[in-house]
Amino acid sequence: xxxxxxxxxxxxxLATLKSGGRDGTLVVVDRDLTVAVPAxxxxxxxxxxxxxxxRIAPRLxxxxxxxxxxxxxxxxxxxxxxxxxxxxxxxxxxxSAYLSHVERVRRARGADxxxxxxxxxxxxxxxxARFLGPRDPIRIPDPGWGLDxxxxxxxxxxxxxxxxxxxxxxxxxxLVLLVNDVSLRLLIPQELAKGFGFLHGKxxxxxxxxxxxxxxxxxxWDGRRLHLPLLVHRNGEPFGRPDAGRDMQFDFPALIAxxxxxxxxxxxxxxxxxxxxxxxxxxxxxCIVERRAVETQSGxxxxxxxxxxxxxxxxxxxxxxxxxxxxxxEQRVEVRRS
Amino acid sequence: xxxxxxxxxxxxxLATLKSGGRDGTLVVVDRDLTVAVPAxxxxxxxxxxxxxxxRIAPRLxxxxxxxxxxxxxxxxxxxxxxxxxxxxxxxxxxxSAYLSHVERVRRARGADxxxxxxxxxxxxxxxxARFLGPRDPIRIPDPGWGLDxxxxxxxxxxxxxxxxxxxxxxxxxxLVLLVNDVSLRLLIPQELAKGFGFLHGKxxxxxxxxxxxxxxxxxxWDGRRLHLPLLVHRNGEPFGRPDAGRDMQFDFPALIAxxxxxxxxxxxxxxxxxxxxxxxxxxxxxCIVERRAVETQSGxxxxxxxxxxxxxxxxxxxxxxxxxxxxxxEQRVEVRRS
Numbered sequence: 001x002x003x004x005x006x007x008x009x010x011x012x013x014l015a016t017l018k019s020g021g022r023d024g025t026l027v028v029v030d031r032d033l034t035v036a037v038p039a040x041x042x043x044x045x046x047x048x049x050x051x052x053x054x055r056i057a058p059r060l061x062x063x064x065x066x067x068x069x070x071x072x073x074x075x076x077x078x079x080x081x082x083x084x085x086x087x088x089x090x091x092x093x094x095x096s097a098y099l100s101h102v103e104r105v106r107r108a109r110g111a112d113x114x115x116x117x118x119x120x121x122x123x124x125x126x127x128x129a130r131f132l133g134p135r136d137p138i139r140i141p142d143p144g145w146g147l148d149x150x151x152x153x154x155x156x157x158x159x160x161x162x163x164x165x166x167x168x169x170x171x172x173x174x175l176v177l178l179v180n181d182v183s184l185r186l187l188i189p190q191e192l193a194k195g196f197g198f199l200h201g202k203x204x205x206x207x208x209x210x211x212x213x214x215x216x217x218x219x220x221w222d223g224r225r226l227h228l229p230l231l232v233h234r235n236g237e238p239f240g241r242p243d244a245g246r247d248m249q250f251d252f253p254a255l256i257a258x259x260x261x262x263x264x265x266x267x268x269x270x271x272x273x274x275x276x277x278x279x280x281x282x283x284x285x286x287c288i289v290e291r292r293a294v295e296t297q298s299g300x301x302x303x304x305x306x307x308x309x310x311x312x313x314x315x316x317x318x319x320x321x322x323x324x325x326x327x328x329x330e331q332r333v334e335v336r337r338s
Numbered sequence: 339x340x341x342x343x344x345x346x347x348x349x350x351x352l353a354t355l356k357s358g359g360r361d362g363t364l365v366v367v368d369r370d371l372t373v374a375v376p377a378x379x380x381x382x383x384x385x386x387x388x389x390x391x392x393r394i395a396p397r398l399x400x401x402x403x404x405x406x407x408x409x410x411x412x413x414x415x416x417x418x419x420x421x422x423x424x425x426x427x428x429x430x431x432x433x434s435a436y437l438s439h440v441e442r443v444r445r446a447r448g449a450d451x452x453x454x455x456x457x458x459x460x461x462x463x464x465x466x467a468r469f470l471g472p473r474d475p476i477r478i479p480d481p482g483w484g485l486d487x488x489x490x491x492x493x494x495x496x497x498x499x500x501x502x503x504x505x506x507x508x509x510x511x512x513l514v515l516l517v518n519d520v521s522l523r524l525l526i527p528q529e530l531a532k533g534f535g536f537l538h539g540k541x542x543x544x545x546x547x548x549x550x551x552x553x554x555x556x557x558x559w560d561g562r563r564l565h566l567p568l569l570v571h572r573n574g575e576p577f578g579r580p581d582a583g584r585d586m587q588f589d590f591p592a593l594i595a596x597x598x599x600x601x602x603x604x605x606x607x608x609x610x611x612x613x614x615x616x617x618x619x620x621x622x623x624x625c626i627v628e629r630r631a632v633e634t635q636s637g638x639x640x641x642x643x644x645x646x647x648x649x650x651x652x653x654x655x656x657x658x659x660x661x662x663x664x665x666x667x668e669q670r671v672e673v674r675r676s
Contacts, residue, residue: 022389022604051360088428088604090467093537124534125463129428129604141501145600163479184600194455196462197535199431203601262483262522263541266360266426266467 010215012057012064014039014175015327016046016083018133023047024083028063029210033327035074037067046086046211050267053158053174057213077209079327084131084207085177086156086268092128092205093259094152094181094272095121097250098242101277101286104293109189121250121258124197126181128270132206134327138182138307139334140203146186147307147333150275151232151286151315152179153244155252156211160265169256170223172265178208178230178326179272180315185289185306205272208315209327220319224251228325230276232286233314234307239291240284244276244317286315309335348553350395350402352377352513353665354384354421356471361385362421366401367548371665373412375405384424384549388605391496391512395551415547417665422469422545423515424494424606430466430543431597432490432519432610433459435588436580439615439628446631447527459588459596462535464519466608470544472665476520476645477672478541484524485645485671488613489570489624489653490517491582493590494549498603507594508561510603516546516568516664517610518653523627523644543610546653547665558657562589566663568614570624571652572645577629578622582614582655624653647673 015036016024023045027036042056043049049056066072096102102122103113132138140147156175164172181202188201214221220228227245231238250258255271276286285291292303307313316328353374354362361383365374380394381387387394404410434440440460441451470476478485494513502510519540526539552559558566565583569576588596593609603609614624623629630641645651654666 090426090428091465096534120532122532122534123537125465125537127429127463127601128466129607130602140600187600192533194458194460195530195533195535196434196460197533199461199463199597200600259537262478262525262538263465264468269467 010061010213012060012213013210013216014046014060014085015077015210016085016087017081018083019081022088024087028060028067029077030067030074033077033210033324035067036077037063037072037074039063047268050156050158050174053267057174079209080135082135082209083133085175085211086131086207086270088130089128089268089270090266091269092126092272093123093269094126094274095123095250095255095258096274097121097248097255098274098277099249100247100279101275101290104277104290108289108293108296118249121255122274123255123258126198126202127204130204132204132331134206134209134329135331136206137332137334138206139336140184141335141337143308143335144186145184148183148185148288149307149313149315150181150183151230152181152272152275153226153230154179154270154272157256157265157267157269157271159267160256160260160269162260162262162264164257164260166253166257169253169260172256173214173252175211176214176217176221176226177211178315178317178329180206180313180329180331181272181275182206183287206329206331208329212325217325224253228317228319230286231316231318232284235312238284240286242276242278242283242286244273247278248273307333309333348399348551350398350551351548351554352384352398352423352550353415353548354423354425355419356421357419358382360426362425366398366405367415368405368412371415371548371662373405374415375401375410375412377401385606388494388496388512391605395512417547418473420473420547421471423513423549424469424545424608426468427466427606427608428604429607430464430610431461431607432464432612433461433588433593433596434612435459435586435593436612436615437587438585438617439613439625442628442631446627446634456587459593460612461593461596464536464540465542468542470542470669472544472547472667473669474544475670475672476544477674478522479673479675481646481673482524483522486521486523486626487645487651487653488519488521489568490519490610490613491564491568492517492608492610495594495603495605495607495609497605498594498598498607500598500600500602502595502598504591504595507591507598510594511552511590513549514552514555514559514564515549516653516655516667518544518651518667518669519610519613520544521625544667544669546667550663555663562591566655566657568624569654569656570622573649576622578624580614580616580621580624582611585616586611645671647671
């Protein structure tokens with residue numbers, strides 16, 4: 001029980017209550033995700049905290065340390081009352097850092113993986129105006145859209161200058177969290193064929209209950225990657241548990257440097273790893289389409305179906321002692337024809 | 339001097355001062371863009387106003403009417419003190435509603451225009467975390483990136499429900515304004531070839547000094563399109579003056595409906611028309627690459643160069659009586675090798 005139990009300098013866990021308007025109310029959460037205290041003053045919302053991160057973060061660390069020593073009057077934390085840590089963001093950029101994912105998804109739609117993908121990361125500008133909370137249902141009107149999940153790790157940055165190098169980019173990482181990048185597989189091929197990237201195919205991601213500072217992650221965070229398995233369950237059954245630190249071709253500083261090539265990244269930019277994936281298929285998958293690609297290649301007669309009404313998905317990352325770091329993304333699918 | 343001089347119900351002109359933090363300070367501006375008064379209380383920023391638009395807009399209309407009757411203690415409006423009306427937004431979606439632009443740009447890179455582009459609009463999810471103000475310089479480190487402008491009309495929406503029809507979408511348009519969608523032409527072909535849309539090639543757009551309600555536009559706005567010429571000057575010389583209401587294959591309600599197919603569009607979503615363009619090339623162009631495409635086709639020996647250090651671009655739309663509606667986007671180019 002040593003290790004993560006001690007107080008780590010710079011460690012904080014943050015969440016956002018849905019109450020308090022579109023940006024919710026920022027709270028500091030204890031390590032076990034059982035209680036919370038308001039993060040105000042000066043940081044009523046996570047965006048406000050990120051806008052002044054160098055000044056605000058130390059205050060949040062003090063609150064976190066006090067909360068962990070039972071020195072604050074905290075209230076119970078209810079996952080269903082939580083929005084995404086950033087309920088809406090000014091920027092969501094999603095990379096494709098795990099090339100086994102890229103290779104399998106492209107194979108599924110009959111495309112090879114160009115060699116330059118080994119050195120030049122794929123990344124798309126995603127919709128960030130409405131992020132789903134960790135318990136929010138995924139609602140779609142048409143099961144024929146091919147609903148899939150994508151379990152990822154993401155970082156939230158403070159201000160990043162334009163042209164930052166990968167060597168310098170890591171210092172701008174403020175927080176780490178988990179993502180379900182909801183995908184509508186059967187809308188994507190014709191959308192990408194138009195050449196302007198994703199719009200209909202990515203209706204909006206969901207995020208884990210809490211975001212944590214890199215320091216909170218201890219030895220699992222090496223400054224560039226998060227070395228822990230990401231656990232995915234579909235309807236309570238294990239679906240995959242790839243290690244997020246393994247087979248990550250482009251680490252987070254490299255993804256940030258790529259994103260900042262021609263522009264600054266303002267505070268509150270969320271950058272996703274892309275679907276976590278290991279080359280070894282025995283470890284399972286963080287999205288359905290990868291599993292379908294492997295099934296297709298092995299000549300399976302039926303493919304794993306996409307998500308339908310009433311199904312559930314759970315995405316979580318325990319620490320080496322088995323305790324949840326970010327809390328679980330647990331979403332139910334609601335298909336309602338309009 | 340009748341016409342637009344009378345008070346139109348629902349008419350408002352809004353701008354945002356740079357002072358007051360990252361979101362600036364919302365002000366109501368008189369019709370001639372000479373004076374301004376703070377829009378608070380309840381709407382310290384434009385995003386705050388849009389978040390409660392049904393409640394806030396009538397208050398802004400009253401302020402505008404009072405300002406126009408000299409009943410308020412107003413301060414002079416200085417264009418250089420203005421940010422974009424929304425200095426940062428949660429969503430920026432840019433359509434390609436003028437097919438003569440699409441056809442010419444594609445021809446310039448050797449691609450045909452698929453027939454389905456006549457019925458299915460092109461639209462990309464753009465970066466919205468940092469919009470340039472109307473007088474902010476465009477800074478790039480490398481003139482080899484092929485700096486171009488794109489003069490457009492855009493709308494800012496209140497909340498739009500998912501799956502809205504084009505017939506119902508128009509009622510959610512809160513404001514209209516002008517955009518310069520800054521483009522790095524020589525980075526775009528290899529970026530689009532990767533299939534995930536724009537990232538490096540679109541470093542961030544600039545917006546006109548003011549945004550206006552549709553009612554402020556009078557007869558020039560038919561509920562779907564803005565029927566006025568858009569004037570573009572490069573280094574003081576006329577570059578183009580296409581009519582924004584002509585040859586617009588997809589009107590604004592159609593663009594909104596397209597954007598909302600699989601998700602809601604939260605208040606403060608900015609939707610661009612794409613580069614305004616008329617089929618008649620004699621009217622000139624709203625971006626350099628279109629002119630280059632026409633020059634190439636006509637066998638010109640030299641092509642109009644992209645923008646370089648010290649050049650300026652001006653984008654403006656006068657009303658039928660010659661008075662500026664939105665104020666001018668006037669930007670200078672600064673190339674500084676890092």
